Amino acid sequence: MVHTFDLTGKVILLTGGYGYLGAAAAESLLHHGGTVYILGRSEEKFQKVFDGHSALGSRLHYQYCDISSTHSIEEAFEEISTLERSIDVLINNAFYLGSFYKDGLDPITITDEEWHTGIDGTLSSVFRCIRGVIPHIEKSDSPRIINVASFFGIVAPDFDVYKEFPELLNPPHYGTAKAGVVQLTKYYASYLGERGITVNTITPGPYPSGAVRENEKFVEMISKRTLLKRIGEPEDLAGAFVFLASDASGFMTGQNIIVDGGWTTT
Template sequence: MEKFELFNLSNKIAVVTGGYGHLGQAICKALLHAGSKVIVAGRNENKFAEVFGETKNIYFEEINLEETASIKTCFERIGDKYQNIDILVNNGVYLLANDAENMTDHEWETGVDGTLNSVFRCIREVIPFMKRNMSGKIINIASMYGMVPPNFKIYKNFERFTNPPNYGVSKAGVIQMTKYYAVYLAKYNINVNSVSPGPFPSSQVQASEGFINNLKDSNPSGRIGKPEDLMGVINFLSSNASSFVTGQNIAVDGGWTVW
């Protein structure tokens, strides 16, 4: 097999939840550049249009990750319209944040639902479409904070940026769920892997030079991540290049979780 064929996604149908967000945009670009058709599953079609405009081969489908019926209907629409679902990237998240001492039950449960349970629901509803063709790629976006706890020293004087406990706990669950489904779905030739981004602060957070310097100083690579840093691993895990890779969590963090 020639090199370019290993990473070629021509004629593949990819579904990305949260595809117009900070990291989602780069994930979609990686899939598009490799030749796939990309369906962004989200709530806000106007935001999708703002981000992608007239970009070819990328389409919007409405989904509410809080509701099983909405997820099921969304995947059925995509399956009927495009006759297949080859790739699913679970990137969408919703949560309520608070500090570790004052987080309410409602805030905790909403974060777990939007970060962990929603991934479970999407995997469950996409399985029939991938089993039908005895192939598929599921990529779950986890986090460095699903691997290690926050270093609270870097948040001193920047408490508003502190990572909430429901997020990291849920992302750790995403990594374990990845391993579970990798084993369960292996007999159907469905690969399930997760990617754990490191410090990829949003543009709003990057406005705080002091906090960004704290992140840089805490990372072996001496910098924060750019969304484009995810594109290679997404292409790899979506393609035939990773046909014998399943149940793995790949940290894209500049070495953060090594320390």
């Protein structure tokens, strides 16, 4: 029996891997035998999330990387390449939107600067990482690139819900950029296919975290919009990363796996 989900020996780079969903993905990738490098700007946050982890220092590592900087991305990939046999998997999970998390963004009053920052942090950053990893990942026997989009890149927000909770409304550049991530995936899947590099997308649905989860009325309203009548838990998404990182997805490229509880089905 071929161990198609075994990630032993695979070197996996995960941007934004100490966040709510990223940490769960990292845990699952480690559980299946992968060596995981968490790429981010805060070693302090990394240490806080993974403090005492059994794989820390052996198969779990931190690597400084600022996805807004081409130089930082290339430097991070080069450094890991000197430490490992090859880079096998890149997961583009990190993004930034600028002032959104501090102040909220109104779809009417959003400024040019805020728009450009969000597009850069959600779409252009993925492009920079894909471009930067190609010289390294093409040396792998089973190269994989996995991009993370959002169901807001497929459907518009349910404004009946957000009328009551305008502070939680995703701004227009977020969904626009995430739709671009899906197209960027298809483009590079086509371009890199003859090199044996697969490029796929994972599209999460409603996975509220932190203080948002404490808003019981909001959680209840968005739960009703899914076919399963609940919000997503990080563990619901983790398996998709394992599948796309593993040999099980070896003949799959240019695809978008939607893990949204059925939200976008109706």
